[in-house]
Amino acid sequence: MGSKARLCGAILAGGQARRFGSDKAQALVDGERLIDRAIAQLEPQVSELIICGRRLPARTCVADYPEPGLGPLGGLAGALHYARRRNMRAVLSTGCDILNLPADIADRLSGDGAAIVAELPVIGCWPTALAGPLDRFLDSGGRSLYAFADMIGAKRITLPEPLVNINRPEDLERLRQCA
Template identity: 55%
Template structure:
């Protein structure tokens, strides 16, 4: 993304005012380098569709708006990683939390672009007191915007691991009924 440029239009809008109970921002964390994958994971096909589209469909059905963090992606509202690139999922989460905070959202539902088989009831599984993350994949989480300042402090103190931040804010680790894909290499995508 060009320096100083921020795109903040939203891909999904609330359907009715009553749909905001409370307002949840969906955030696809997509700023990684995909070194092990060898190409752009967001554009990789699974079941005839791009990975990013699978994630967008799952999050979009559970949130009032959706953004992509860490990259420009046509057709989506985009926010740059914060405070800048190179922080992995923490930079995307930080950007999403700050965006949510300034736009009146209560929570952020996050997932990596490499998790194409998210359940349609993910937010319900993760809902509860404070933050909730998928036990073995903390990039998938439901974060209250109240942790935004904690994350900014964590990054400023040199924190770089999402597991460490989840632990710092006491995030509940939630086991889902079925394991999720975590696509790091092309071979991680099952034939379909």
């Protein structure tokens, strides 16, 4: 699945950021908004980039599906439906809060299988054929991205460097202290 051709990049950015306390996508790291950083990391690896769960000027934005408030799964479902309508083969997803998405994550998540995900499954390569199974999972009350990945038999990979995920203001403060 690693080739850039017909690969839709999706930044899952519709979360409520309860643990963060404010709009996480707008938080600054080294003067750059987290969402802009995610765009810069993912866009070179895909043929088209979308933002899921929020509006962002000058960007293709896709609503969570079937409705807002379903967490990352709603964003992923919206992305899978969008990509399937556009005849894309897969969605390469990430959250807006991952600071160190590898520049070769599309290649690392390539291969055969239902899906291939990193240790944080918000980072994954999801064939568009999973739109239907994800709809059924959501209809049955499923809300966990981990549980969906397990249900479909997603292959998990471990990246050589641990991912830096910003969930709380303290995570940003630790980064500033280490700099």
